[in-house]
Amino acid sequence: MKKIEAVIRPEKLEELKDALKKGNINGITVDQVMGCGQQHGWTEHYRGSEIMVNFLPKVEVKVIVDDSKVQEVINLIIDTVKTGEVGDGKIFVSDVSECIRIRTGEKGLDAL
Ligand SMILES: Nc1ncnc2c1ncn2[C@@H]1O[C@H](COP(=O)(O)OP(=O)(O)OP(=O)(O)O)[C@@H](O)[C@H]1O
Ligand SMILES: [Mg+2]
DSSP: OEEEEEEEOGGGHHHHHHHHHHTTOOOOEEEEEEEOOTTOSEEEEETTEEEEEEOEEEEEEEEEEOGGGHHHHHHHHHHHHOOSSTTOOEEEEEEOOOOBOTTTOOBGGGGO
16 A cells, blocks of 8 residues: 655645546545745744744645556546656655555555
């Protein structure tokens, strides 16, 4: 299993939620986050050093899927949220060792 974390523009969340549903991805977790990428948000000088004064609001969408679905979900996210402008976001993929459905005790792919 893999965890796919996509940091996206907040205004793209609804569209992505619908696209994931259409792609038969059921479980998702969504966080409102603040962040910056290679443009560093906005910076200002304070007591001789450059500090960040503004992170930009983003939304982080987390989906755990079977390894075989990873590329499909990545493509779906890109197709849905890409504008081609800076700040489109980023996708992180990492390993997940276990998943347990609390109600039934099912494990692994059965629990997704
Ligand atoms: N290396 C990183 N680690 C953790 N979070 C990141 C990283 N890069 C980007 N993010 C998160 O993704 C959000 C969007 O990043 P963004 O799309 O601006 O990336 P970028 O590298 O600056 O690319 P672009 O040049 O297209 O803007 C950031 O606000 C931050 O929350
Ligand atoms: Mg950026």
